[in-house]
Amino acid sequence: MSELMQFLLSGATVGAVYALVALGFTIIYNASDVVNFAQGEFVMLGGMTTVFAHAAGLPLPLAALVAVVATSALGVALNKLAIEPARGAPVVSLIIITIGASIFIRGAAQLVFDKQIHRFPAFTGDDPLHILGATILPQSLWVIGGALVVFVALWLFFTRTLTGRAVLATSNNRLAAQLVGINTNWVMTLSFALSAGIGALAGVLVTPITMTSYDVGIALALKGFAAAMLGGMGNPKGALVGGILLGLLESLTAGYLSSTYKDAAAFIVILGVLFFMPQGLFGRKSTDRV
Amino acid sequence: MSLLEIQGLGITFGGLRAVHDVSFKVKPGEIVSVIGPNGAGKTTLFNMISGVYQPGAGKVVLSGEDVTAMSPHLLARRGMSRTFQNLQIFQGMTVLENAVSGYHLQERGPILADLLGLPSSRRRARAAEEGARALLARVGLDRAAEREAANLSYGALKRLEIARALALQPKVLLLDEPAAGCNAVETEEIDHLIAEVAASGVAILLVEHDMKMVMRISNHIVVLDHGEKIAEGDPATVSRDPAVIAAYLGTEAEHAHG
Numbered sequence: 001m002s003e004l005m006q007f008l009l010s011g012a013t014v015g016a017v018y019a020l021v022a023l024g025f026t027i028i029y030n031a032s033d034v035v036n037f038a039q040g041e042f043v044m045l046g047g048m049t050t051v052f053a054h055a056a057g058l059p060l061p062l063a064a065l066v067a068v069v070a071t072s073a074l075g076v077a078l079n080k081l082a083i084e085p086a087r088g089a090p091v092v093s094l095i096i097i098t099i100g101a102s103i104f105i106r107g108a109a110q111l112v113f114d115k116q117i118h119r120f121p122a123f124t125g126d127d128p129l130h131i132l133g134a135t136i137l138p139q140s141l142w143v144i145g146g147a148l149v150v151f152v153a154l155w156l157f158f159t160r161t162l163t164g165r166a167v168l169a170t171s172n173n174r175l176a177a178q179l180v181g182i183n184t185n186w187v188m189t190l191s192f193a194l195s196a197g198i199g200a201l202a203g204v205l206v207t208p209i210t211m212t213s214y215d216v217g218i219a220l221a222l223k224g225f226a227a228a229m230l231g232g233m234g235n236p237k238g239a240l241v242g243g244i245l246l247g248l249l250e251s252l253t254a255g256y257l258s259s260t261y262k263d264a265a266a267f268i269v270i271l272g273v274l275f276f277m278p279q280g281l282f283g284r285k286s287t288d289r290v
Numbered sequence: 291m292s293l294l295e296i297q298g299l300g301i302t303f304g305g306l307r308a309v310h311d312v313s314f315k316v317k318p319g320e321i322v323s324v325i326g327p328n329g330a331g332k333t334t335l336f337n338m339i340s341g342v343y344q345p346g347a348g349k350v351v352l353s354g355e356d357v358t359a360m361s362p363h364l365l366a367r368r369g370m371s372r373t374f375q376n377l378q379i380f381q382g383m384t385v386l387e388n389a390v391s392g393y394h395l396q397e398r399g400p401i402l403a404d405l406l407g408l409p410s411s412r413r414r415a416r417a418a419e420e421g422a423r424a425l426l427a428r429v430g431l432d433r434a435a436e437r438e439a440a441n442l443s444y445g446a447l448k449r450l451e452i453a454r455a456l457a458l459q460p461k462v463l464l465l466d467e468p469a470a471g472c473n474a475v476e477t478e479e480i481d482h483l484i485a486e487v488a489a490s491g492v493a494i495l496l497v498e499h500d501m502k503m504v505m506r507i508s509n510h511i512v513v514l515d516h517g518e519k520i521a522e523g524d525p526a527t528v529s530r531d532p533a534v535i536a537a538y539l540g541t542e543a544e545h546a547h548g
Contacts, residue, residue: 156405160405161401161404161405162394162397163404169380172380172381172383173379175342175362175374176391177363177391178361179362179378179454179455180366180457181363181458182363
């Protein structure tokens with residue numbers, strides 16, 4: 001019983017990280033139908049920048065803030081320098097551009113930072129808490145809490161605010177959005193900034209647990225993508241549920257089968273979703289009209 | 291004083307002169323139609339005026355301001371609104387949501403008020419919804435308000451697009467074939483709607499293939515052929531013009547008179 005509880009708690013922690021990555025995917029996807037494979041790099045930059053800013057003498061909260069802001073700025077730069085000039089290109093080309101950007105960012109991170117593995121201290125200590133015979137790190141609660149807060153904020157943003165709905169309108173029909181007065185370039189810039197900021201926040205929250213290095217982004221992007229697919233691309237609720245489910249699945253696979261197969265779980269999920277329910281758990285079926 | 295002034299507008303697509311040196315003016319409350327055979331450059335002209343294409347030459351002046359090649363969202367803020375021949379509708383949304391989207395500019399308020407669901411935010415949303423419902427009733431779509439736009443007929447979507455364009459409370463309204471795909475009754479309804487909107491002081495620029503409708507409602511007609519303006523004037527003058535008859539109306543000229 002306590003064993004299962006332990007697997008569930010660690011699964012929820014990992015799942016919350018996947019959920020944050022998936023939420024980042026959701027925003028850019030909602031604005032542009034593009035799946036941004038540089039999303040994992042945002043997470044890496046969040047962690048790495050905090051490490052180096054902290055080492056340079058900034059207090060941890062300030063270092064984290066710097067990391068989130070700097071990563072958002074990089075997200076905006078990615079949009080302005082790589083995505084916007086290619087406007088009108090098919091979505092697949094844009095996705096390939098994001099893959100190129102992720103390789104570039106990873107390479108640049110090796111040069112700017114280093115190739116070592118880093119961590120910084122947990123926010124509220126490392127003394128594990130005991131829940132029903134299992135233990136959980138206080139930092140895990142930060143991660144899970146962070147995912148929930150971001151989810152609620154995004155959900156309110158997309159359902160309640162005019163700007164959020166402008167993002168949805170832009171993805172639905174860019175020209176029609178412009179016709180009703182929506183500045184679609186601004187919507188894209190905002191989406192990349194938000195998405196990168198959320199990615200960086202995930203990096204900041206999780207680094208004390210999992211540590212970070214220049215190359216943690218790829219695996220996170222793939223897992224986050226699997227989570228977003230499972231939940232239904234473009235739906236914040238789907239991203240949250242998909243992330244947590246994937247985390248639990250991984251943790252249970254590692255616990256009851258073998259930790260060797262842990263990473264296979266994500267890919268089996270991707271395949272399963274694509275074969276049996278391409279729109280995911282909460283996705284809407286898309287209809288194209290000619 | 292003209293509201294919209296087109297001065298020597300032209301564009302070429304890889305050597306093809308799609309539109310060349312077209313000028314005309316539209317006054318408030320006036321209905322100006324652009325007619326011409328298929329491929330004469332009518333929609334291209336519309337796309338240049340509304341900022342979808344960058345003109346190669348010439349100017350578009352709206353209320354005295356040069357708005358040439360300004361992007362559609364800025365034109366929308368300056369009071370120019372348009373519909374498309376091949377529909378630009380938010381397919382994944384309901385009919386009502388599409389109409390509400392037209393209130394985007396008027397509904398703007400502090401984002402915090404929206405996030406917290408403050409009364410002021412809900413009041414703005416309610417005002418937009420009421421306006422949208424009234425417009426849907428005006429174009430005869432009130433009973434389809436909750437349906438998904440993708441499931442509507444082509445003619446109904448044309449009217450939805452007009453409703454959304456009107457929600458912006460434009461000074462100039464560009465309508466690209468509003469009656470295409472509509473039956474006789476619907477065409478007449480659109481007729482009345484256009485006349486009504488013009489009567490409220492909105493300048494209307496119209497591209498339409500239904501000659502009877504054009505002759506009936508236009509104050510002024512501009513005729514294009516091979517991208518050039520070959521004639522302009524009131525319906526009676528244009529339909530008697532030999533160049534127009536030769537280029538375009540042909541046997542339909544008598545039909546139009548009859």
